[in-house]
Amino acid sequence: MSVHNTHAEHIDSETGKLGMWIFLFTELFLFGGLFLVYAVFRAKYSAEFHIAAGELNAFIGTMNTVFLLVSSMTVAMSLTAIQKGDRKLAMFLVLVTILLAALFMVNKYFEWTHKFEYGIYPGSEVLKNMSHGELLFFGLYYMMTGLHALHVLVGMVLLSINVVRIKSGSVNSNHYLMLENSALYWHLVDLIWIFLFPLLYLIT
Amino acid sequence: MSISGSETQVSYLDYQGKHKGIWSWLLSTDHKRIGLLYLYAIIVFFFVAAFLGLLMRIELIAPGRTIMEPQTYNGLFTIHGIIMIFVIVIPGLAAVFGNFFLPILIGARDVAFPKLNLFSWYLYMIGAILGVLSQFIGGGAPDTGWTFYVPYSVESSTNVIYALTAAFILGFSSILTGLNFIVTIHRMRAPGMGWMRMPLFPWALYATAWIQVLATPIVGITLLMVIAERVLNIGFFDPALGGDPVLFQHLFWIYSHPAVYIMILPAMGIVTEIFPTFSQKPVFGYGAIVLSSLAIAFVGYFVWGHHMFTSGMSYNARWFFSFLTFIVAVPSAIKVFNWISTMYGGSIDLKPPLLYAISFIFLFMIGGFTGLVLGSLATNVHTHDTAFVVAHFHYIIFGGMGFAFFAAIHYWAPKMFGRMYNFRVANIAWVLNFTGFNLLYFPLFIVGLQGMPRRSYDYLPQFQSGHVLSTVGAFILIAGLLLMVYNLVRGARKGEVAPANPWKGVTLEWKIPSPPPHENFDDIPVITSKPYLFGNNSDNK
Amino acid sequence: MKHEDKHISSYSSLAIVLAVLLFLTAFSVWITGFHFGAFTVAVALIIACVKVATVLINFMHLKFENLFLKLLVTGVFVMFTLVIILTFVDYYFR
Structure with missing residues (x-):
């Protein structure tokens, strides 16, 4: 039942995974703080939130949801592939995941710059002339999607390291804790988005 | 219980690894060395913050300007609070004694993630240094108090952003330590050590670690929101933009109240180790102590609103939070009964660690009862934001966590350094600390009840006698602290060599040499009985 | 391993x-x-x-994990829900 490593030994898979799960809990609570703020203002300004959400492009939002869901599947499949010993396929699937993440970011980039063109960004004059509810909605929109996008970037870096490791063989059918944990992290990025998507895009 | 001494391994202090000299410490992943790194850092920062506190006490010895300008005073109480809370008491016991003794107490060679452990220390140092620097650089020392209440923390032109960032980084370090401990306790207990055979300090650390992991992220995001508020004018907490300042208080205290339990739970765990050893008697009510630790952690998570009774929170929220606050007093009291019952009928050996542990109970009780005064709605209105609050939380945090820290260092120093300190000097230092502490903080209860506001640079002449007493106490306390540290440092360097088990303790750390060998145990011990079985008892069960 | x-x-x-x-x-x-x-x-x-x-x-892969982790994950979501509810005890009655 117990494991005894010395001061810097290799970490076994159950231990590493439990550590990752606990880290994911802290991530959930990090976003949880923002969800709490959202809930409070949404209850206070629900009509204005509806109007503001109308400004968002639900099509782009849906597309991004699809990207993330598919990428979640590909990263889960890459784990299956590495468990079965198919390193080539695993690497290919991780690369597809990174590509989908990149598409998500490109979409996000266009979405944000589009808003900027209309002068909708934190502290802008346009925003200040809007009602309080709309202003807070966009504040939350930028905080939440910004923090989420940061996590997407971190996830992309983690996955890229995995590509290198799979290629060099240090992630293989016997040692795949790194890929397993990166996949868990990537699923978390997906989880957060699953909540963000209806709360920001679908309340029109 | 199997005994695993070590004749083959060198002590962790003499161990020569890959790196030499100072790097063998700064790059060490040995939990014991990391524990000491935290200890040294904490001692340094503690004296910095204590010195700031002393300056404030000198300022308050007479009404009006004594030695500093009001703005300097605002900076002092802010930085004093930030260093003391985020750098010393929150990480304090867990990072120093948790790191050093958790793996040993559960029969492991190290924590689950040794490198992550070292990384946490670096984060901690970066955060701590940034916190201290915020006092000196750029726009002047932050003057918001450690609570960073909006709207002032958004408007103040001082270095608030540095202080916020420092607190954020320190929080991250605290999360990683908590994560490490949870996984360590789950995965690395010695064979045969079921959950209910685990000593109680690890249990306390376990409960603490869950709060660290689940509460700290909330303050992290809150501090980020305040930064966004300052930099981007995002409006969440600004009524002029439709935001709500009380929402900040909710978010802040959702973390910062549980943070009080991050401080006090390990303290309770430590005295729970000390009472059985110095009474030579099994701990009374093992199960009750375990459950009360978990109950404190859980209920303590939901009482944050009692900091906000005068903020304009709804009436229903106020009575409900007050009710929950009274609930959390129950498990705390259970622990006190357990400690006293453990001593009852034991062969008590009044050595310095026990002196500090007993004074912990005394001070913690005063702090706890005055906490109920603050937790009731009606009396809270009268005492809110007065010196009464200051006295209350110093009794809990310094009298509780601080004195438990002193108890722990006197208990475990022979093990950590392999040398004994001088008992007589330690006892004298205890007398100074205990009298100084009470003289410093007790008068603040009285002037607080009379209406002395907290965080105030000036006051009405009627409060002066209380303040003079308090300042005298501060000097006595500082003298006691210096004497205590001198005695410990002298002991660690030149004291007589300590035996492996100077106190006749029965937990695992006393079964290995002092100081412990590099890998703690030659062979991982196999646990066959409950902890805290003394003398003949150990064969019975 | x-x-x-x-x-x-x-x-x-x-x-x-x-x-x-x-x-x-x-x-x-x-x-x-x-x-x-x-x-x-x-x-x-x-x-x-x-x-x-x-x-x-x-x-x-939570379906492959032990009961303890399943309980933890559930517990974390429950904790967060309780925090929201408790906050709304204030906002709802204000």
Whole structure:
């Protein structure tokens, strides 16, 4: 039942995974703080939130949801592939995941710059002339999607390291804790988005 | 219980690894060395913050300007609070004694993630240094108090952003330590050590670690929101933009109240180790102590609103939070009964660690009862934001966590350094600390009840006698602290060599040499009985 | 360290999970066309929770994990819900 490593030994898979799960809990609570703020203002300004959400492009939002869901599947499949010993396929699937993440970011980039063109960004004059509810909605929109996008970037870096490791063989059918944990992290990025998507895009 | 001494391994202090000299410490992943790194850092920062506190006490010895300008005073109480809370008491016991003794107490060679452990220390140092620097650089020392209440923390032109960032980084370090401990306790207990055979300090650390992991992220995001508020004018907490300042208080205290339990739970765990050893008697009510630790952690998570009774929170929220606050007093009291019952009928050996542990109970009780005064709605209105609050939380945090820290260092120093300190000097230092502490903080209860506001640079002449007493106490306390540290440092360097088990303790750390060998145990011990079985008892069960 | 008793999800089962998730997404977009008034958010959140549970159980392999971790994950969501409720004890009655 117990494991005894010395001061810097290799970490076994159950231990590493439990550590990752606990880290994911802290991530959930990090976003949880923002969800709490959202809930409070949404209850206070629900009509204005509806109007503001109308400004968002639900099509782009849906597309991004699809990207993330598919990428979640590909990263889960890459784990299956590495468990079965198919390193080539695993690497290919991780690369597809990174590509989908990149598409998500490109979409996000266009979405944000589009808003900027209309002068909708934190502290802008346009925003200040809007009602309080709309202003807070966009504040939350930028905080939440910004923090989420940061996590997407971190996830992309983690996955890229995995590509290198799979290629060099240090992630293989016997040692795949790194890929397993990166996949868990990537699923978390997906989880957060699953909540963000209806709360920001679908309340029109 | 199997005994695993070590004749083959060198002590962790003499161990020569890959790196030499100072790097063998700064790059060490040995939990014991990391524990000491935290200890040294904490001692340094503690004296910095204590010195700031002393300056404030000198300022308050007479009404009006004594030695500093009001703005300097605002900076002092802010930085004093930030260093003391985020750098010393929150990480304090867990990072120093948790790191050093958790793996040993559960029969492991190290924590689950040794490198992550070292990384946490670096984060901690970066955060701590940034916190201290915020006092000196750029726009002047932050003057918001450690609570960073909006709207002032958004408007103040001082270095608030540095202080916020420092607190954020320190929080991250605290999360990683908590994560490490949870996984360590789950995965690395010695064979045969079921959950209910685990000593109680690890249990306390376990409960603490869950709060660290689940509460700290909330303050992290809150501090980020305040930064966004300052930099981007995002409006969440600004009524002029439709935001709500009380929402900040909710978010802040959702973390910062549980943070009080991050401080006090390990303290309770430590005295729970000390009472059985110095009474030579099994701990009374093992199960009750375990459950009360978990109950404190859980209920303590939901009482944050009692900091906000005068903020304009709804009436229903106020009575409900007050009710929950009274609930959390129950498990705390259970622990006190357990400690006293453990001593009852034991062969008590009044050595310095026990002196500090007993004074912990005394001070913690005063702090706890005055906490109920603050937790009731009606009396809270009268005492809110007065010196009464200051006295209350110093009794809990310094009298509780601080004195438990002193108890722990006197208990475990022979093990950590392999040398004994001088008992007589330690006892004298205890007398100074205990009298100084009470003289410093007790008068603040009285002037607080009379209406002395907290965080105030000036006051009405009627409060002066209380303040003079308090300042005298501060000097006595500082003298006691210096004497205590001198005695410990002298002991660690030149004291007589300590035996492996100077106190006749029965937990695992006393079964290995002092100081412990590099890998703690030659062979991982196999646990066959409950902890805290003394003398003949150990064969019975 | 070797992974003892590996649990491997088959490609086809993962693909089915994705299909379910995509369907739920389409469903939640479609259903916002209707006006349930105050219930709109509730419906959206319920669908989101179902999706999240699907991801947790299948993609994140929670179904292969021990009972303790399952309880922990549930507990974390419960804790957060309690925090929200307790905060709304203030906001709802203000």
